[in-house]
Amino acid sequence: xxxxxxVPVNEAGWDHDPFGAEIxxxxxxxxxxxxxxxxxxxxxVAFKNLATTGYKPKGDLIYFAVADEEAGGHWGAEWMxxxxxxxxxxxxxxTEMGGFGFSHDNGRSVLINVAEKGAGGVRLTVRGTPxxxxxxxxxxxxxxxxxxxxxxxGGHRPTPQLDDL
Ligand SMILES: [Zn+2]
Numbered sequence: 001x002x003x004x005x006x007v008p009v010n011e012a013g014w015d016h017d018p019f020g021a022e023i024x025x026x027x028x029x030x031x032x033x034x035x036x037x038x039x040x041x042x043x044x045v046a047f048k049n050l051a052t053t054g055y056k057p058k059g060d061l062i063y064f065a066v067a068d069e070e071a072g073g074h075w076g077a078e079w080m081x082x083x084x085x086x087x088x089x090x091x092x093x094x095t096e097m098g099g100f101g102f103s104h105d106n107g108r109s110v111l112i113n114v115a116e117k118g119a120g121g122v123r124l125t126v127r128g129t130p131x132x133x134x135x136x137x138x139x140x141x142x143x144x145x146x147x148x149x150x151x152x153x154g155g156h157r158p159t160p161q162l163d164d165l
Contacts, residue, residue, distance in 0.1 A: 001062075001088075001095045002040030003069030003076065006032040036096040040065050043094070064088050114165040124149065 009018045009031055016022055021030040028038070047063040068076030080088045101110050126146040131139025 001064040001077070001093050002036055002043055003067060003073075003096070004037065004040055004065050005067040005070050005076075006035065006037065007070055036069075039096055060090070062088060062090060 011018060016024060016029040018031040021028060021033075023029075027033075032038075043063060044065070047061070050057075050061065064077075064080070066073075066076030066080060068074065072078075077088075101108055124146070126142045126149065128142030128145060129140040131141070
């Protein structure tokens with residue numbers, strides 16, 4: 001699964017022509033060269049190669065590319081899941097956030113990302129008892145309780161959960 005859309009170009013922020021697709025020091029420079037037309041097009045080439053050389057996967061292998069990632073995916077991946085669920089549902093998905101190559105002392109590696117973080121909205125209700133301003137220390141101030149909750153959340157450092165992946 002890849003997306004085919006890219007962010008708008010602000011040419012002032014580019015060192016090279018964003019539409020030039022120039023190869024400079026072994027890297028393609030251009031709009032979409034990363035995030036993620038490099039991956040989407042590589043997936044298309046690999047998929048075509050598998051499809052034309054007789055590869056038989058154990059299950060279905062789906063090539064899926066849609067626009068709209070930069071706008072939240074509502075009219076691309078989300079629409080497909082809601083309207084063409086069987087066509088795109090899979091046990092595993094290869095998509096972006098892997099594929100970034102980096103160099104290190106032992107050579108060059110490509111990252112594999114096995115999950116994606118997300119946002120989770122939480123509504124927190126903190127109750128207290130209002131008190132008179134002349135006796136602030138005897139009041140059960142909800143704002144001070146909320147501040148303590150935020151302080152603890154800000155200081156929390158969860159332990160990484162590592163598994164076989
Ligand atoms: Zn992307």
